[in-house]
Amino acid sequence: MTSETILVVEGLTKRFGSRTAVDNLSFSLGRGELVGLLGPNGAGKTTTLSMIAGLIRPTAGRIVLFGRPLAESREQLRRVGLTPEVASFYPYLDARQNLSVMARVYGADPAEIDHLLERVGLLEHARHPFRTYSQGMRQMLSLANALLADPDLLLLDEPTNGLDPYGQQRVHDLLRELVARGKTILLSSHLLRDVQELCQRVIIIHRGRLIEDSHIERLLRPSELPVLVRTVADDRALLLLSGPARPDWIRGVERRDDHLIVHLPSERLPELSAFLVHHELYLRELRPLEGDLVTAFVELTRER
Ligand SMILES: Nc1ncnc2c1ncn2[C@@H]1O[C@H](COP(=O)(O)OP(=O)(O)OP(=O)(O)O)[C@@H](O)[C@H]1O
Numbered sequence: 001m002t003s004e005t006i007l008v009v010e011g012l013t014k015r016f017g018s019r020t021a022v023d024n025l026s027f028s029l030g031r032g033e034l035v036g037l038l039g040p041n042g043a044g045k046t047t048t049l050s051m052i053a054g055l056i057r058p059t060a061g062r063i064v065l066f067g068r069p070l071a072e073s074r075e076q077l078r079r080v081g082l083t084p085e086v087a088s089f090y091p092y093l094d095a096r097q098n099l100s101v102m103a104r105v106y107g108a109d110p111a112e113i114d115h116l117l118e119r120v121g122l123l124e125h126a127r128h129p130f131r132t133y134s135q136g137m138r139q140m141l142s143l144a145n146a147l148l149a150d151p152d153l154l155l156l157d158e159p160t161n162g163l164d165p166y167g168q169q170r171v172h173d174l175l176r177e178l179v180a181r182g183k184t185i186l187l188s189s190h191l192l193r194d195v196q197e198l199c200q201r202v203i204i205i206h207r208g209r210l211i212e213d214s215h216i217e218r219l220l221r222p223s224e225l226p227v228l229v230r231t232v233a234d235d236r237a238l239l240l241l242s243g244p245a246r247p248d249w250i251r252g253v254e255r256r257d258d259h260l261i262v263h264l265p266s267e268r269l270p271e272l273s274a275f276l277v278h279h280e281l282y283l284r285e286l287r288p289l290e291g292d293l294v295t296a297f298v299e300l301t302r303e304r
Pocket residue numbers: 016019020021039040041042043044045046047048085
């Protein structure tokens with residue numbers, strides 16, 4: 001458990017006219033956590049991040065930042081860094097000039113600018129006007145901008161969108177380093193591989209509502225597992241596992257190319273192997289199939 005609570009969101013709701021974008025959302029973040037915020041398009045992720053960053057006023061609910069209710073206080077918001085979904089800067093100013101303007105707004109130390117540009121790999125482009133930047137370079141400048149005031153809470157809206165693999169790796173390294181320094185990060189992303197690699201905890205929202213807030217392990221290793229099974233006689237194994245003599249904990253069995261997929265609670269795995277061997281169905285392969293975040297995400301947010 002982390003000791004210090006950085007953010008508490010309670011019953012957060014945002015309605016745009018008759019549309020409810022965020023619906024009674026509650027969660028909290030501890031110091032040093034890197035948490036994935038996931039959800040299908042239109043789920044309410046950007047609206048949530050914007051409310052926490054003080055850009056959109058909630059219709060209802062409470063946001064407590066660093067132990068105090070979110071007020072539009074400069075000091076509190078100075079400790080929050082946001083990379084918006086679409087980065088926008090002065091098109092005719094270069095990266096260094098753009099960050100200098102923002103450093104003045106945030107009251108940040110301009111001496112940090114070159115260090116930040118170097119960290120995001122933009123130092124060699126620092127003198128080029130923003131309008132000439134590629135999408136990936138824009139994203140990187142946005143990240144440097146969010147880090148200008150050395151914030152304690154980072155709200156990242158798809159920060160690796162449009163980045164090449166080098167850029168993605170650079171962002172991963174940077175986020176890990178920030179977390180090691182005790183920063184807290186809420187990372188919204190559709191790149192579930194990124195989230196799987198970086199985050200220990202994920203929050204999933206769907207139609208503005210919280211549907212999951214859990215340790216990633218729980219999503220990747222569900223209590224019921226598909227298991228790949230290859231025996232010396234798969235036709236007979238299929239008949240046995242789907243017939244009347246099958247144990248009641250077998251939830252289902254399917255034939256795939258050269259193996260079977262058997263669904264069962266994970267703790268029954270040793271019994272499955274014993275059952276097959278007892279029927280002289282000696283095993284060539286028995287392998288639980290790793291869950292992945294994409295499968296868990298689709299299962300949780302599927303329209304029913
Ligand atoms: N200013 C606005 N006025 C009216 N509706 C809005 C406004 N901003 C967002 N919405 C609506 O609120 C809902 C949530 O939008 P939001 O941008 O927060 O979703 P998201 O999860 O970030 O989506 P995506 O993954 O596509 O970026 C959507 O139905 C969207 O159309």
